[in-house]
Amino acid sequence: FEREFADYHGSPHALAVTNGTHALEVALEVLGVGPGTEVIVPAFTFISSSLAAQRLGAVAVPVDVDLDTYCVDPAAVEAAITPRTKVIMPVHMAGQFADMDALDKLAADAGVALLQDAAHAHGAQWRGRRAGALGSVAAFSFQNGRLMTAGEGGAVVFPDEELRERAFLVHSCGRPRTDREYLHSTTGSNYRMSEFTAAVLRAQLTRLDEQIALREQRWPLLSSLLAEIPGVVPQATDPRTDRNPHYMAMF
Ligand SMILES: Cc1ncc(COP(=O)(O)O)c(C=O)c1O
Numbered sequence: 001f002e003r004e005f006a007d008y009h010g011s012p013h014a015l016a017v018t019n020g021t022h023a024l025e026v027a028l029e030v031l032g033v034g035p036g037t038e039v040i041v042p043a044f045t046f047i048s049s050s051l052a053a054q055r056l057g058a059v060a061v062p063v064d065v066d067l068d069t070y071c072v073d074p075a076a077v078e079a080a081i082t083p084r085t086k087v088i089m090p091v092h093m094a095g096q097f098a099d100m101d102a103l104d105k106l107a108a109d110a111g112v113a114l115l116q117d118a119a120h121a122h123g124a125q126w127r128g129r130r131a132g133a134l135g136s137v138a139a140f141s142f143q144n145g146r147l148m149t150a151g152e153g154g155a156v157v158f159p160d161e162e163l164r165e166r167a168f169l170v171h172s173c174g175r176p177r178t179d180r181e182y183l184h185s186t187t188g189s190n191y192r193m194s195e196f197t198a199a200v201l202r203a204q205l206t207r208l209d210e211q212i213a214l215r216e217q218r219w220p221l222l223s224s225l226l227a228e229i230p231g232v233v234p235q236a237t238d239p240r241t242d243r244n245p246h247y248m249a250m251f
Helices: 002-008 020-030 048-055 074-080 100-110 161-171 195-227
Strands: 013-017 038-042 059-063 085-088 113-117 137-141 154-158 241-243
Touching (some): 002 013, 002 154, 013 020, 013 195, 020 048, 020 113, 020 137, 020 154, 020 161, 048 059, 059 074, 074 100, 100 113, 154 161
Parallel strands (some): 038 085
Antiparallel strands (some): 013 154, 137 154
C-alpha cells in the first residue's frame, strides 16, 4: 500500500500510520518540532493541525485564511514567521490547495519546512502535480468520511528517504526495520497501520480516480445551485488547483 500510495501522489516514499493526527505528529517530529519551536497553522482547520504541534511541546500559531478559498493566507503566514518558526502547515481545505507557490517561496526564504495537511486532498493536483510531488512532506487521513477510507488510518509522504527512515523509527517504537534483537535506537511510539487496514485501502485507491471524476463533473452544477441561495457563497477554486477531489461542499 505504501508503494502504491506514494506512486499515486508522485512521491518517492510513504509511511502508513494509524490516523491523520498521528501522521501530522510523526511528520512534525522528524521535521524538528519540539519545545521552544513554533508551527504556523491556519486558524480555520480541524483541531488536529494545531494539536499535533502542541503534543510535541511546540506552540501552534494560528493565522488567518483567505476568504475565498478558506486556505491559509500567505501574507498572514509571512507576518507570523519568527526565529522560532520550524514548520509552516498549510491545510488543503476540502480538496482546494493552499497557495503552494507563495508558501514554497516563503518557506525557502525563511529556511523552514512546509508540512502539507492533505487530510482532504487525496488525488488533488496543484498545477498538474499531486501533494507528494511538490517537494515537501504531506500528511493524509483515511478516517471514516475521507475521500478514501478504512474507518481509521493515515499516511505521510516524504520527498527524501532519510526523513522517511527517521519517521519509520518514530512510528515503530524506535526499532530499526531490520532489528531482530530488540535494539531500539530512538524513542518513539506505536503508530503502525495494520495489514488489514492497508488491504482495504489498496482497494479504495483503485476507485479514487473514478470517484473524483464524478465529483468534478457534478461540482459546477452543485456550486451554481448553492450560489442561488441568498447568503450562501460556495468555496472558490483557485484555478491552479487543476484537479479538486471535492472532499466537501463548503460554503
Ligand atoms: C484537516 C484535517 N487534518 C487532520 C485531521 C485528522 O485526521 P484523523 O481523524 O485521521 O486523525 C482531520 C480530521 O478531521 C482534518 O480534517
